Amino acid sequence: MSEDATALETEAIEDALAIVATLAGAIGARRPTSRAERVAAEVVRDALGSAGIQSTVEPFRAHPSFGYPFGAIAALASAPALLPRRRRTARGAVAGLGAALLAAEGGLRFTPLSDLLARREGRNVVATIDSRGNAARTLCLIAHMDSSRSGLLFNPALGAQLNRWISLQSVAALLLPSEPLLARTAPGRALVGAARMVTALGLALLVERELRGVDVPGANDNASGVGVVLQIAGEIAATPLESTRIVVLIAGCEEAGLLGTRAFLRSRDTDGWLFLNFDSVGSTATLRYTRVEGVLRRWPCDRRLLSLADDVSRERPELGLERVDRPTGLTYDATAVLARGGRALTFVAADDGRIPNYHQPSDTLASLDHATLARATAAGREMVARIDRGEAD
Template sequence: MSSPLFQIHSNLILLQITILILHSSLFHLLIFLNIKKRRNSYPLVVFKLRTQCKNTEKNRGFNMSQAYNHVKFLAEEIGPRGSCTTQERKAADYIKDELEKMSFETKGEEFKAVTSFSWVFGFIYLLFIISALIFPSTPNWGFILALFTFLGFYLESSTFPLLSRLIPKKSSQNIIATVPARSKTIRKVIVTAHYDTSRSALSFSPKMVKSFRRTYLLMVGAMSIQVILYALGVFTNISRNLLWALSLPSVIYLFLTLILLAHRELAGEYTPGANDNASGVAVLLEVAKVLARFPLLTTTVTLVATGAEESGTNGALNFLRSHHPPKDTFIINLDNLGIGKLTAVTQEGILGAKNSSLELLSFAESTAEEKKIDLQFLPYNLLTTDGTVFLMRGYPTMTLMAFDQEQL
């Protein structure tokens, strides 16, 4: 392809994360990533990782060349890994093979998932348009449909599937490996990283993504206005024709948003996903290598590479449904770690945001001070992550990401 590429200068970021969960107190995750971005024949972030670890860290099994190889293999050899595609399954097989090389008992768990969030939210926008079409003749049903659809939208945006249950699904899979504690288990920790990639879209272009949250909230406003106006039409004596006319700008906005989703599905291509999220998978695999040599004394660690995250956090949802981990299980989510400043996310969720675990944030802060890591603490109030799934259900969770100057 001839698309222009991003250029990252060498030494843009030094990512140092640590997981050494000692007894039931502090845990650290330590991996150095020295990242470069090059021009290539397609819009792919190419990472250059090299070892800068001290001898003691090397002895613990950290291998930055191998971390780089993971990113390169996933993003270049396998390439785009759309949810529920053959390429996604190839990535799952690669991750499973790598974990089995470390002598972990590893399993793949299949589940059904929607192939794109475009189908879910496109269905939602279509229902709002239908409610507008039927409101003049049957206002009660127009209002009920708009209200029900808004409820479905809110739940879907908060990682609680409702309308997506009506969308056809295909197979995806999670890859799971468990590192038992050397002694009696006192604490459980789950480390997650998704390995699928998203389609490109106009709304995710460098110019438009900066205003994504504003655009999203404007869309929420359009839906809310439609519901409120139709409620007034049902429960008051205000002219229904007037209220319907006032709702038309909102309906038109939702129609245009539906067109953008259709364009995404017809013209968008799956991205190679070096940053999102081969970088997170590389960290997870290198953490696994360390834990294989140095399992923790009283902490059992479960490593979960999730599928179909980009189409609606389906892998994390399926893991919760299948395993029901205890509510005191700590969750560390690794996502988009390749470019920018290392960030401990303090809050997640674009609607009804939830705060990250204060204990995990405190651990991250003390680790950063001890290891002299340049770590910042910021909220992430854009699209949902696997971490959002756990936060919304009351699990002590923290997502590690890397943000650029635009906090993206």
């Protein structure tokens, strides 16, 4: 091991490790909108307070699972099979409603179905750290504190195919409104049948997850990201940046559909801000930064932030930082920023499009890779320093 790498392993990430242990160990599973998520918000606020950073807990309306809106959409796509075959127009109309709602949800901006289902409360923890001099820019550091639920959908055997499976379901749901037209020919009818099988299986998988899945401790996804952001925020509070105002966003309900970050973005003007997101950065995998994000729709990450990360990757080889060109995992908090035309980038540890222990009960403290967490923290510090020098302006 090189001298640089040894130095990195031992580099201080005590604050990060402490919050990860509390979130994934003492609190455990943190389902969106649950009491555990509320407790996590208090713990994060206390940790920020210990670092001398005042924060506020911002409640927002939310639902506990992405299975709610996407289950409703899959049900609308599948339900026409229950109507008599001659009622083609009615069958097409129900499927059309499902497709329209899917297109809206996938766009991550106008989401009437998610809004309708948001009957509970989620929480964000938000803090600001002012710069020494006049602030020339605002950089928002994001990590979500909630954790996901397991299920067949996240079976490791499916692995990197998850993104493709969801794309296939979307194609099927968007195709089904054309049934009145397609049903005129035999191949068309076969296509409709196949598409309906896909949406019905999608619905079954979502229901299976709600009924048989378990909420996971989420040490990697995403206590690790919270650890990185709190570690860096504490250091910045101790030694403020020259000209960059830092906003810390520890988001809730990411796993339910980026609900915390979307509420945050709706609640204030973030025009011109930069966003660095840390999600699942504590596993035994290569530390990467995303070039493109999104599942139903895809958005490129910010060009300048990407080129800064390219520089870090090249100039700090001991960080083992690599760009990932294809979508990895599902959506991220940063995806909501990108969907609004904002400037964002996500750091995630993954190999071959797979995040280790992704939404599995095995995502525990015991699986946490301290070296990856240390490298992610170092990469974050490096990005912040360069951004403060105006390199992303």
